[in-house]
Amino acid sequence: MTRAKPNILITGTPGVGKSTLCSEVLKCVDFEWLEISKIAKSRDCLSGYDEKLHCPILDEDKIIDELDPIVESGGKIIEYHGCDFFPERWFDVVFVLRTNNTVLYDRLKERGYNDLKIRQNVECEIFQSILEEAMESYDQKIVSELHNNDTKDMENNIKTVVDWINEWSKITGKKN
Numbered sequence: 316m317t318r319a320k321p322n323i324l325i326t327g328t329p330g331v332g333k334s335t336l337c338s339e340v341l342k343c344v345d346f347e348w349l350e351i352s353k354i355a356k357s358r359d360c361l362s363g364y365d366e367k368l369h370c371p372i373l374d375e376d377k378i379i380d381e382l383d384p385i386v387e388s389g390g391k392i393i394e395y396h397g398c399d400f401f402p403e404r405w406f407d408v409v410f411v412l413r414t415n416n417t418v419l420y421d422r423l424k425e426r427g428y429n430d431l432k433i434r435q436n437v438e439c440e441i442f443q444s445i446l447e448e449a450m451e452s453y454d455q456k457i458v459s460e461l462h463n464n465d466t467k468d469m470e471n472n473i474k475t476v477v478d479w480i481n482e483w484s485k486i487t488g489k490k491n
């Protein structure tokens with residue numbers, strides 16, 4: 316059965332602009348934003364804390380169990396800095412945000428991350444780990460890379476996602 320609305324995954328290394336893009340897109344379409352990091356905290360889907368990187372460890376199975384019943388119906392924008400553990404059937408499109416290393420370094424420094432955490436994330440971006448993870452986990456035809464270094468890029472990216480949603484509704488004849 317086709318969903319009434321599609322599900323969208325916005326992924327990428329921390330700091331590439333996922334939350335900013337989601338909040339802007341949500342001003343234009345009536346979708347629900349599922350921020351996996353926040354939901355994991357509020358619904359007790361964490362399995363510990365990484366003391367070195369100063370970040371909680373996600374209980375992937377638990378969050379899937381929690382969200383599966385609500386994601387199936389569609390109309391969700393899911394945001395997380397990883398993507399290989401979500402069920403493939405959840406998503407109609409996957410956008411991977413990318414940012415240049417020096418820009419990303421500055422954003423993460425500004426965020427107050429420690430040096431190890433900054434280095435690991437910048438390396439993750441250099442090796443395009445999340446893009447490869449997405450390409451390996453989903454049909455490559457539904458995976459798109461979006462460069463997000465400055466405000467012009469952000470404007471383009473908002474338009475790309477909103478246009479994609481509108482195009483989907485035209486093709487399926489369903490309203491967003």
Ligand SMILES: Nc1ncnc2c1ncn2[C@@H]1O[C@H](COP(=O)(O)OP(=O)(O)O)[C@@H](O)[C@H]1O
Pocket residue numbers: 327328329330331332333334335336422463464465466467468469
């Ligand atoms: N295209 C952009 N141009 C300039 N600054 C940006 C852009 N996208 C995001 N930022 C800034 O970078 C920082 C990280 O963005 P955020 O959306 O929180 O990233 P993520 O959700 O991927 O961790 C924020 O301070 C945000 O304002």
